[in-house]
Amino acid sequence: MRASYPDNPLRDRDDLQRLVRDLAEPLTYRFSEGRARLRLGVNTAHHDDAAAEMESFARPLWGLAPLAxxxxxFAxxxxxxxxxxxxTDPDHPEFWGWPGDTDQRLVESAALGLALAVAPEQVWxxxxRAERDRLATWLLSSLDVRPVDNNWQFFSVLVGLGLDRAGVAFDRERIAARLDRLESFDLGGGWYSDGPTAQRDYYIPFAMHFYGLIYAALAGDRDPARAARLKERAAAFALDFRHWFAADGSAVPYGRSLTYRFAQGAFWGALAFAKVEALPWPEVKGHLxxxxxxxxxxxxxxADGLLTVGYAYPQPMLAEQYNAPGSPYWAMKAFLPLALPGDHPFWAAEEGAAPDLPEVSVQPEAGAALMRTEGHVVLLSASQHHQWVRHGAAKYAKFAYSTLFGFSVPAGSWGLDQGAFDSTLALSDDDGDHWRPREVPSDFTADFTADFTGDPASGTLRSRWTPWPDVEVETxxxxxxxxxxxxxxxxTGRALSAAEGGFAVDRDPAPYAARTGPGFAVFDSPAGLCAVEDLIGEREGTLVRALPGTNVLAARTVIPTLAGALAPGEHLLACAVLGAAGGSAARELPKAPAWEAVRALTVGLP
Structure with missing residues (x-):
């Protein structure tokens, strides 16, 4: 695996400044003649080319403006x-076009607003005078259009911050209404929903909280009560969000827009920007x-120095329908703390080691439990779903997501190898040609006991799903x-084939050991170990070689799987899944939980 910047140790503020310049420098060779567009490749997103090229122009400003x-x-x-x-000149051939309702141009206006707010010496x-007037007119027009009813409400707020810094008058009541709507998404415990939806993904830290903290920092003197609420929620959220990160710095791959990559950690820098010491500064700095x-x-x-579309490697199949070539540059949000002086406590602090956290963190607002084990973090997911984004079932509704094993998206609709059904139960009613995993869970509940410290010790997440009208699964x-x-x-009212996958393990490193039989499947390699064991029933263990390019972390994987047949009627299935770091090619496995102990914890099971 080739590192992106092997000579940058990324230990201090100077290293981070250098990284921003290294990421921006290759872009300077891709400008259009009029400099309003950045052409980084072929646009396959659902928005037009002008909006995609504006996106490529605007998103680097998330890093460049704090740098300035x-x-x-920056040269x-x-x-x-x-x-x-x-x-912003309607008479110029490279005019971006006026922002419209739910238009991509509205998204990118937020970066322009931030740049005006924190670096007017460079962009205003x-x-x-004529150029300022045109830029102000274009930004003011973005306040008049309808955003998507979610984190998009923040884009006008950031534009308002920029216009305010530039001394341009605008309708403050409209901005206040946007902020009121955003606060209505508060779920308690530091969590928001991203609009009236089921999503509790990275848009909560790198959008809802990130923009809210920028507003609190720049407008807190004018709107102190709201700023205080935004900061308090962010401080509470930090206590949950730190559980999403493993000791090596990786975060759980989960949900949409994963191509924004290190935007995952942008929340930590936003805490510093807004002077919210939710955790000790060494810990906050360490997470970022x-x-x-x-x-x-x-x-x-x-090879040209450009961020690719994908997650841990170039993987266009992972992309959302709104991901254009410049989309990954939202990763530049991670550089917000560069706006702080070098003597700020965030930068002055010695980076802290990864904190010692409880083994299990139950986060009911996200419908999830985070488990720290065997060198990685596993997120158990029970309530979220998304039917609009590409591969929504794979990104939200699988049972488990891991910092070590990632998750997989389907490469086709035929067979288990194309479906890449890791960490889920897939069902087929046509002898295994086509499969349906959990897609839309419902009736979510969480039942947990606590140990003497008050931390969750055991319990269950429960949900229900209906792949066909006459088939109901309670998990x-x-x-x-x-x-x-x-x-x-x-x-089930029909005969079914069932296949339940464990984690997807990188199959390239050698040596590896593979074992299958009645009720078990194990794949153990230097890249990791996964074992699945049937606790009841008579399923057969098998190894599924998923199609290449399906997993977000490894290009080629094997999925240990339990397979069986279900006649019409009622069935009880149970399995234990183990995931662990770097295998020894034939290690002795820890003993799986006994069915009697599991049954005692499974609230609601007759």
Whole structure:
């Protein structure tokens, strides 16, 4: 695996400034003649080419503007200034077009607002009076359009911050209404929903909290009560969000927009920007810096120095329908703390080691439990779903997501190898040609006991799903480190084939050991170990070689799987799944939980 910037240790503020310049430099060769567009490749997103090329122009500003605000050098500001002048000029051939309702241009306006707010010396002051007027007119027009009813409500808020810094009058009541709507998504415990939806993914830290903290930092003197609420929620959220990160800096791959990569850690820098000491500064700094180092050890940069579409490697199949070539540059959100001076406590602190956290963290607002075990973090998911984004079932509704094993998306609709059904139960009513996993869970509940410290010690996540009108599955997920257990009650009116996958393990490193038989399947290699054991029933163990490019972390994987047949009627299935770091090719496995112990924890099971 080729690291992206092997000579950057990413230990301090200077290293982070250098990384911003290294990421931005290759972009300078891709500007259009009028400098309003950045052409990074073929646009396959659902928005038009002008919006995609504006996106590529705007998103680097998430890093460049904080770099400038903190006094960092950058030699190419003239390119972006020129582009701001031509892109907002209706008479210029490279005019971006006016923002419309739920338009991608509205998304990108937020980066322009941040740049005006924190680095006006680079993007506003040098413009001529006429150029300023056109830029202000374009930004004001973005306040008049309808956003998607979710984190998009924040885009106008950031534009308002920029206009305020530039001395341009705008309708503050409209911005206040947007903020009121955003606060209505508060779920308690520091969590928001991303609009009136089931999503509790990375859009909560890198959008809802991130933008809220910017507003609290820049407008807190004018709106102190709201700023205080936004900061309090962020501080509470930090206590849950730290459980999403493993000791090596990796975060659990989960949900949509994973191509934004190190935006995963942007929340930690936003805490510093807003002066919210939710955790000790050494810990906050450690979460951000370890995550960045983990990312730079992955091959996420192409031969021209551009961020690719994908997760741990170039993987266009993972992309959402709104991901254009410039989309990955939302990763630049991670550089917000560069706006802070070098003597800020965040930068002055020595980076802290990964904290020693409880083994299980139950997060009912996210419908999840986070389990720390065997060198990685496993997120057990029971309530979230998303039917609009590509591969929504794979990104939200699988049973388990791991920092070590990631998850897989389907490469086709025929057979288990194309479906890549890791960490889920897939059912087929046509002898295994086509399969249906859990897609839309419902009736979510969480039942947990606590140990003497008050931390969750055992319990279950429970949900229900209906792959066909006459088939209902009730699923319980139980974290029992180092294993997690899955129990399913299946009521079916038709004959079914069933295949339940463990984690997807990188099959390239050698040597490896593979074992299958009645009721078990094991794949053990230097890349990791996964074992699945049937606790009741008569399923057969098998190894599924998923199609290449399906898993978000490894290009080629094997999925240990339990397979069986279900006649019409009611069935009870239960298995234990183990995932562990770097195998020894034939290790002795820890003993799986006994069915009697699992049954006692599975609330609601008759």
């Amino acid at each position: 605000a903190g006094g960092g050098e 190419h500001w003239d390119l972006w200034r020129h582009g701001l002048a031509t892109g 002051d040098p413009l001529t 810096m370890r995550n960045l180092r983990w990312w730079l050890a992955r091959p996420i940069i192409d 319980w997920l139980v974290p029992l480190a180092p294993w997690h257990v899955r129990v399913h009650r299946v009521r």
